[in-house]
Amino acid sequence: MKFTSSILLVLSALHSVKAAVETSNFNDNNGVNPCSTSVSIDCVLKSGESCVSDTASDGKIVPWAWYPKSECGETQKADITYKMCNNNDSGTIALNGGETYAKFTGNAISDSKFAGDFEPGCKEVTITEDLAKCRANPVGIQMSGAIKERTGKNGCYSYAFNKSRSKAIPTTEVIEARLYEHKCENCGDTSVAIGCSFMSNGKKRSCISNDREFTFLNMPKSACDGVSVEATITMRQCNNGKGTIKPNENLSSQKFKGNSIANASSSEDLGPGECVETVTTQFMDTCKSNFPMSINLKPQGTCKCYLFKTAKIDSYDGPIDNNPEIENSGGRQDAGTPLVLWITEIADPNGNNNRRFIELYSPNKRGYVINESISLVKFRGGKNTHTENYVSLTGLRIDKNGFLLICNDTDLVDACEYTPGSSNNFLDDSMGKNDWAIAEVNIETPLTSRIIDIFGVPGKGAKNSNQNFVGGRAFRKARVNTPNGIWTIDEWIVAPSIGDTKYADSVGASETSPGCWYGAGMDCTEDLVGPPTVSPAPSSEADKNLNYRYDAATYDGGAKKTKDGKGGKGGTSTPKAPSKKRRRSRL
Structure with missing residues (x-):
């Protein structure tokens, strides 16, 4: 769904009365x-x-x-x-x-x-x-x-x-989107090109121009926090000659913000008339001076074909002004709107620890860098206080579809950009038996930490309860539309591994749906294969009253999954490269 919203509005130019x-x-x-x-x-x-x-x-x-x-x-x-x-x-x-x-x-x-x-x-x-x-x-x-x-x-x-x-009020020069090309006829007859575009008033606009100091957007400082501009970055390398070019793998590059774009095609051989193009989606924080991007194609030898561009967003001290509307696919949410965030999936795939993840979803803050002091915490072994190692969510970005994932391996889990850190055993072997929560952490007195959303009942112990999903996953039902600080089993589908059948290998691992929840997210086009046929056995008579049974009358069908493809103590998180697409073409 396309969501259009205006970053910049027209307000009166006058301020309130000031003292003499x-x-x-x-x-x-x-x-x-x-x-x-x-x-x-x-x-x-x-x-x-x-x-x-x-x-x-x-x-x-x-x-x-x-x-x-x-x-x-x-x-x-x-x-x-x-x-x-x-x-x-x-x-x-x-x-x-x-x-x-x-x-x-x-x-x-x-x-x-x-x-x-x-x-x-x-x-x-x-x-x-x-x-x-x-x-x-x-x-x-x-x-x-x-x-x-x-x-x-x-x-x-x-x-x-x-x-x-x-x-x-600073004005913004509007330039239509284009691909800026630099030809290097004396360097193997090669060429490189860079494009950067964003949507404004229903049209693609360029966020770069021939001038390196080109300002494509002016933002008042009062509207800076939590606002992003979603840009499509295109990098292209071409062989315009008659022979095959073997790029120097160590010196050819495609970079955004000075960092190499992961899996870019800079080192692939280029046949005559052949081009390699990488397209990535990048979120640009507003009120930042520069977003340098560069591309370098260096054949074997001494020459190189190089191009550098800057996408610049200036800030000023004035009121909201009348610059063009910015249209992000996930929309822009005002910094004053309270963040709404809850857990939608917890995955503990059978025999595949590197595919473990916890998925959080926000319906109202897409492309948002979290400013709130909140963290992802776990309660282990039936304890009523959370562990000291937790993942701080402050400073992490919710993606353009509303998702924020914490996982063990960003290369194996779709839509995941953050890991807890190599030294933090956060998503550990007891994952399916732990309680998990989004909380405002008070590490001095954990009992006073404010729980925002939770899976499980701290102090009870999940090992033999109906919330145990070891070797499987827990998935939030579609009807949930707000966080819940008190665990309610009827909000969840709990699917553990079942004995030797390795049921979770088909639903707990390959059928997990990171970055996708009931139509929200990318490539959410295929229904799940259906409800599990067996429910976890209740551990006690009391559990029988809470136990969720997977039958046609109670199963929330319609969950979606992604197609095949792809935050430490106090929370140190490692991001991965943004999503991208590549294609080879003939001139």
Whole structure:
């Protein structure tokens, strides 16, 4: 299903009302003649909105408004109020005319209130000016003088400055998708090409151009977190000559973000007129500067055919703007939407430990990098607290179909990009007898860890219970649409290995469905072969009341499977290469 959503919306360019810029100053004058003064500047549009710019922690001026470039050069009326205060209990300040002023865009305003003698209290002047959009309009105020009734060192001084800054919203240049080719006639008559495309407003757009610094998307920082752009990366190497080319395996490459694309066809022999192309789907995190990609075809010899491209997503401090809609296959979910995540499958295939995996599914956060502090935990041997080794899910990415898998071998399990780590025996030999949960971990006091979703009953022991799936798998029923922190057996299909029949070899291993759950996911086109014919024996009379029996009346049919193809203590996870397709072609 195609899911279209807008990353960028059109909002008002104006910000909320801000406080005036104010500076207070106390001149000690060696403790003899202290003097206290203050000055301030306020800016308010005729509409009532503030036009005062904030100052960031680094001292830079933060724009109070952002405007489309089409409005730049226009002006709007604003009232600018300057105030000077003599905050002393007594004493008249004789203002120094050469050092006391109020200015707008560098020009002093003339008003008799800010001249001559200044008794305790405040004076203010308001002027009406035209503020230019997409510009900085500097405003400043300064008062300086001495208290007339005192002698000796006797200075009074205050100063404030601000730039009423508004800026243009960065625009994005839209380029239609294309394949950028570089021909190397003097290097075996070879050529290489790179393409990068994403969907926007129903059309394929390029995320690269001839300019390495090309920005294909501008994102406001407020919309950065948890947002991805799904791009299709195409790499092509061609032999345009008459002889066969044998690429140098060590020096020919196809890379994305500086990393080699796994199983790319860079080392295969190329016959006359033959090309090898690799197509991968990559998720680009927004508000990152560069996504370098390169391709290198080096025949045996000294020459090479090389091309480098950059896909750049800039960020800025302004509001959500009116850039093009981005259409990801899984959609874009707003960073403010709470993550919904539950367990859909736990696989412990009979005699195939490397194919063990746990599959998590999110219906509302596809292509999302998890920011929440949540982990995958296990309860072992009937204990009511989870083990110290767990997989932190923070920082891991949910794929474009909504799945996140943790497995023992990413090469053997479809859609799996993360392993618990080689030193972490997380998916171990007791996998089918353990309880598994998504939780907010409190490792200091595990009993207080908040369970979000769970398989099994901690503290009970699964060895002889109806939740035991050793040598098989546990699969969530289709009707489940929310996580459940209390295990409910009627939400699960539990299929263990059955004696010597090695039933799990046909359903527990080859019939597992990583990255696919009731129509969600890729290649979910074939039904499961049917319900198991035997249910696990209940271990006690109490279990009989909970035991799920696989018969036509209770079996949730319609589960899907994938076609044949393909997060450690505290959670160190190792990702694998993204999905891809390859093809050889003749020119």
